Amino acid sequence: MSETPLPSTTDQNRPSVTLITAIPFSGELLDKDKGNWRAWNKSMYGALALNGLWNYTMENARKLAPNPDLEPRAFANWEENDRRLCAYIFTALSDNELNAITPLRSNAYLFWKTIEDRHKKDGPIAQVHLIKSAMNTSLSSEEPYHTTMAEVFRKIDEAWAMGEIKQDLLKLILGINCAHSVENIQFALLDRMSTAPSTSPFTPLDMIKFVEDRQRVLKANQSSSANTIALAAQTKPKPPAACTNCKRPHHIAKYCISAGGGMAGKTLDESRAARRKDRDNGKGGSSNSNHSEQGKQNTIPVTLTDNNGRAFIAHIPADTVITQAASQTSSTSGDSTQNL
Structure with a gap:
């Protein structure tokens, strides 16, 4: 039967791992929206290395921990340092990161x-945001020019560090950037890029087809709306005539x-009663029109010539024409009888 190893005699007084008290992190908090992973990583390396905590971030860190049976106090210190590093990292993250x-x-x-995987393996979408942000940055008198330009270059470095930017990706970036005036399409394009599987990525041709189809739908909707408005205008009944005196409808002044x-x-x-009387006497609008039409139907157009030879048409009552025609016929018959 194997014997249990005895703890080191020096572990209690001089443990191989001591507790580390770190200086609080004073750099910029990590924030994905700012795309500051590389700058934050550099600052954290300097702070952790000086405090003696950097090795705890390594993949084999736990393998290097002291044997808890031989060095129980050193092992306890190692675990406490591991927890302190977690707390240190926690204080160096923005609220956006902590929520994510x-x-x-x-x-x-x-x-x-x-944290590293969240930022380094973010893929094309993060590159799009970084390059778009760099393109939208301008020099301003409120900040030193060299500071602004250095920030632009930092964003480009961040984007390239996430992976090689090929021609198709650059096209997608510029395509999304030019859609800034139509935000719903811009968001839809970003969504298409982020949800496309790696085996079938979203391509520039896909982008062109998408915006083409979207614009076709928008035009169809606009045309339909215009037709609906026009139809509504045509079928809308005319408002009743309003009095010019009291401004109320259904009568005149x-x-x-x-x-x-x-x-x-x-x-x-x-x-x-006055309106009915005028309407019956033909003074109303519709009745007057009917009387006028009736008058025209009871007349016969006759072409006449004046002394100067000018011709004109006169509407002569039909009964007058008939009477005169009858008289002329009677007179002609009488003359014929006398001649006989």
Whole structure:
């Protein structure tokens, strides 16, 4: 039977691993929206290396931990340092990062790797955002020119560090950038890029076909809306005539009983009676029109010539023409009888 190894005699007083008290991180917090992974990584390396915590981020960190049976105190210190590094990383992350991942309280290597994978393996979408942000950055008198330009170059370095930017990817970036005036299409393109599988990535040809189809639908909808508006305008009934005196509908100023109207002081029944009377006498709009048409139907157009030889047409009542024609016929018959 094997014997249990005895703890090191120096472990209690002089453990091989001591507790580390780190200086608080003073750099810019990691934020994916800012695309500052590379700059943050450099700052963290300097801070952690000086504090003696960098090795805890390595993949083989736990393999280098002291044997808990031989060096229990050193092992306890190692685990405490691991937890302290997790807390240190936690304080160097922005709220956006903390909301996007699950912070760990132990296993600093796994915590670090989770953050690293989130930023280094972000793919083309992150590259699009970085390059688009760089393209939209302008020099301003409110900030030193060299600082602004260095920030632009940093974003480009970040984008290239995520992977090689090939011709097709650059086309997609510029295509998305030119769609900034139509945000719904721009967001849809970004969504298509991010959801496309690696075996069938979203290509520039896919982008052209997508915007072409989207514009065709938009034009069809606009045409349909225009036709609907035109139809509504055609079928909309005309509003009733309004009185120029009281501004109320269904009567004119002549029959208005309000002050200033043609029948001011009269009752509504008297106004209605006057309108009926005028309509019966042919003074109303529609009745007058009917009488006019009827008058034209009871006349016969006759061509006449004046003393100067000018011809004109006169509408002579039909009964007058018939009477004169009958008289002429009778007179002619009488003359013929006398001649006989």
